[in-house]
Amino acid sequence: MKTRTIRVDYMARVEGEAALTVRLKGDEVVGVELRIFEPPRLFEALLRGRSCFEAPDITARICGICPVAYQMTACAAVESALGVEVPADIRTLRRLLYCGEWIESHLLHMIMLHAPDFLGVDDAIAMAKLHPERVRAGLRMKKAGNAIVTALGGREVHPVNVRIGGFYKAPSRSDLEALLPELRWARDAAADTIDWMGGFEFPAVDHPYDFVALRHPEEYPLCEGRIVSTSGLDIDVRDYDSRFVESQVAYSHALQTTLDGKSIFCGPLARFHHNFERLPAVARIAAERVGLRPPCTNPYKSILVRGVEVLFALDEAIRIIENVSSPRLPFIQAPGRAGTGFGCTEAPRGILYHRYTIDDEATIADAKIVPPTSQNQRSIEDDLARIGKALAALPLAEARARAERVVRNYDPCISCATHFLDLRFEIVA
Amino acid sequence: MARKLKLAVWKFASCDGCQLSLLDCEDELLAVADGIDIALFREATSAVRKGPYDLSLVEGSITTPGDAERIQHVRRISKKVVTIGACATAGGIQALRNFGKYPEMLRVVYARPEFIDALATSTPIADHVAVDFELRGCPVNKQQLLEVLKAFMHGRTPSLPADSVCIECKRRGNVCVMVARGTPCLGPVTHAGCGALCPTYERGCYGCYGPSDAPETAPLARRFLAQGVPARDVRRLFLAFNPVADAFRTEGMAHED
Numbered sequence: 230m231k232t233r234t235i236r237v238d239y240m241a242r243v244e245g246e247a248a249l250t251v252r253l254k255g256d257e258v259v260g261v262e263l264r265i266f267e268p269p270r271l272f273e274a275l276l277r278g279r280s281c282f283e284a285p286d287i288t289a290r291i292c293g294i295c296p297v298a299y300q301m302t303a304c305a306a307v308e309s310a311l312g313v314e315v316p317a318d319i320r321t322l323r324r325l326l327y328c329g330e331w332i333e334s335h336l337l338h339m340i341m342l343h344a345p346d347f348l349g350v351d352d353a354i355a356m357a358k359l360h361p362e363r364v365r366a367g368l369r370m371k372k373a374g375n376a377i378v379t380a381l382g383g384r385e386v387h388p389v390n391v392r393i394g395g396f397y398k399a400p401s402r403s404d405l406e407a408l409l410p411e412l413r414w415a416r417d418a419a420a421d422t423i424d425w426m427g428g429f430e431f432p433a434v435d436h437p438y439d440f441v442a443l444r445h446p447e448e449y450p451l452c453e454g455r456i457v458s459t460s461g462l463d464i465d466v467r468d469y470d471s472r473f474v475e476s477q478v479a480y481s482h483a484l485q486t487t488l489d490g491k492s493i494f495c496g497p498l499a500r501f502h503h504n505f506e507r508l509p510a511v512a513r514i515a516a517e518r519v520g521l522r523p524p525c526t527n528p529y530k531s532i533l534v535r536g537v538e539v540l541f542a543l544d545e546a547i548r549i550i551e552n553v554s555s556p557r558l559p560f561i562q563a564p565g566r567a568g569t570g571f572g573c574t575e576a577p578r579g580i581l582y583h584r585y586t587i588d589d590e591a592t593i594a595d596a597k598i599v600p601p602t603s604q605n606q607r608s609i610e611d612d613l614a615r616i617g618k619a620l621a622a623l624p625l626a627e628a629r630a631r632a633e634r635v636v637r638n639y640d641p642c643i644s645c646a647t648h649f650l651d652l653r654f655e656i657v658a
Numbered sequence: 659m660a661r662k663l664k665l666a667v668w669k670f671a672s673c674d675g676c677q678l679s680l681l682d683c684e685d686e687l688l689a690v691a692d693g694i695d696i697a698l699f700r701e702a703t704s705a706v707r708k709g710p711y712d713l714s715l716v717e718g719s720i721t722t723p724g725d726a727e728r729i730q731h732v733r734r735i736s737k738k739v740v741t742i743g744a745c746a747t748a749g750g751i752q753a754l755r756n757f758g759k760y761p762e763m764l765r766v767v768y769a770r771p772e773f774i775d776a777l778a779t780s781t782p783i784a785d786h787v788a789v790d791f792e793l794r795g796c797p798v799n800k801q802q803l804l805e806v807l808k809a810f811m812h813g814r815t816p817s818l819p820a821d822s823v824c825i826e827c828k829r830r831g832n833v834c835v836m837v838a839r840g841t842p843c844l845g846p847v848t849h850a851g852c853g854a855l856c857p858t859y860e861r862g863c864y865g866c867y868g869p870s871d872a873p874e875t876a877p878l879a880r881r882f883l884a885q886g887v888p889a890r891d892v893r894r895l896f897l898a899f900n901p902v903a904d905a906f907r908t909e910g911m912a913h914e915d
Contacts, residue, residue: 268670
């Protein structure tokens with residue numbers, strides 16, 4: 230049997246390290262393996278023996294792109310174990326902080342990593358020569374998101390101001406109000422960016438994914454909600470482990486998640502699917518202007534949905550700041566007690582789940598962390614399997630570029646999932 | 659016009675946060691791109707040009723046999739190597755595995771540890787190859803990162819503060835969190851660079867920039883203990899984000915878990 234192996238050592242414009250192998254026999258795809266070889270950092274193990282109060286700062290280090298997501302989820306889980314419920318004003322400030330991360334993370338992906346695919350260029354720097362005003366606006370919007378994280382958290386990457394029970398120091402009203410002019414500019418710029426991206430050419434792909442996201446009774450979900458799926462799942466966060474299963478495959482350092490044995494799809498498309506009516510009018514109108522409404526099952530259009538979510542996050546941040554009053558206390562004291570707690574929040578890339586068991590000295594006895602990219606891993610493999618035949622017919626460089634595009638639709642954060650991409654096609658002739 | 663600096667950005671075991679700091683330089687990014695030839699930066703661009711490189715920025719620590727070989731290759735094809743961040747400079751949080759329980763830790767995360775090809779330790783880049791400059795922080799400070807790039811563009815040594823967080827804090831005019839509120843703070847023994855961020859946010863410094871030059875860790879630890887901080891928490895403070903930096907490792911291990 231003749232075998233042709235096409236190998237790509239690293240995948241560009243994804244955050245982390247992974248490899249992809251597509252095995253073809255004639256026209257048939259006989260196997261797809263997304264091999265994540267990001268070195269394992271063993272967070273779930275190194276958390277054992279640490280204080281539960283350290284969980285937000287330690288787990289932030291899983292991902293430099295979405296540290297707030299880790300901090301918010303760790304807080305939710307530890308606070309559920311300790312039986313603490315934070316007051317409404319602290320909850321609102323957490324939502325504001327999370328909006329900041331969504332804005333900067335989504336813009337990083339949309340403008341610097343994803344848009345170059347639609348424009349046929351290598352990177353944002355090359356794009357800046359073709360569309361200087363778009364790149365400049367994208368960077369300026371991103372900066373507005375970073376400014377929220379910095380104002381509330383002290384710095385963009387690994388903010389220092391988040392703690393179990395709230396914040397170390399409450400922001401002043403004037404510090405937050407100072408953000409408003411730039412956020413209002415960014416809200417208009419985001420609507421304009423969505424219109425521009427609406428003119429991109431989107432490959433016609435449609436697949437009945439099982440979208441999994443949080444759903445909240447009134448809000449577009451960030452920090453809380455029930456876990457729902459297109460297949461009819463509707464569960465409390467504490468029941469996550471009874472339905473979602475993580476398993477290890479020989480070729481990858483990242484664990485793979487399934488729901489009832491099947492692949493799932495989380496992230497912007499899934500949130501949009503389950504929560505469209507909870508978007509503010511400004512975001513719904515912008516979506517409909519580019520023909521976007523649920524069900525949207527074209528993963529290439531995730532760039533548009535990210536745009537809509539940026540618009541939502543900017544609008545939400547403005548609304549929060551306009552109505553904010555500095556909390557009476559920046560945090561509430563959490564009493565030490567033994568127990569198990571569960572947290573699930575919407576990271577920019579999809580649902581992030583944490584579970585901690587804590588002993589009566591506030592020490593973590595057991596930790597489980599499931600990042601969005603490991604939940605999407607199977608779905609990425611499914612998408613690649615579906616285009617396997619087409620890939621086989623393409624010249625090498627084109628096949629590689631096309632496979633990379635499929636992966637980038639998911640904005641995979643591979644640092645998270647093992648906590649990169651060597652792309653390999655094995656064509657079995 | 660002077661020749662552009664040919665830059666490569668490499669990633670080892672890390673969270674991507676330090677290289678992201680480069681992408682977070684929204685105002686400076688396009689200007690920086692004018693003076694620098696970004697020849698390899700996988701997180702930002704599909705364009706890849708071969709070495710040798712004038713400057714390699716290295717993020718992350720060495721945790722796999724493959725990476726131990728790859729860093730040798732990086733050194734061979736780079737005129738200057740600069741480590742960015744706590745992982746590359748001091749092993750990172752993942753170096754907590756070095757404290758004796760690696761096989762057990764692997765079993766906690768993976769049902770089939772035999773599929774995992776990793777080392778029992780997480781080690782800084784300087785343990786493997788000669789490093790020309792180490793930039794501290796978890797994550798690095800982006801202004802400092804820009805200073806490093808500018809310095810290497812002009813062939814000079816980066817001009818960065820070498821004192822402690824405590825000195826930065828005093829310059830900022832903060833009220834001392836330890837004196838006023840009894841909050842344990844690693845500021846006196848931690849390398850400057852963040853601008854005393856944590857005390858400014860009314861919490862104690864947790865040492866994410868690693869030890870300052872000649873840090874007096876023992877008297878500080880005695881002070882924590884005298885204030886009623888349990889030995890276990892003193893150990894946790896030193897053994898966290900820079901656990902294999904000598905001064906922090908020694909002090910941390912002097913206190914019982």
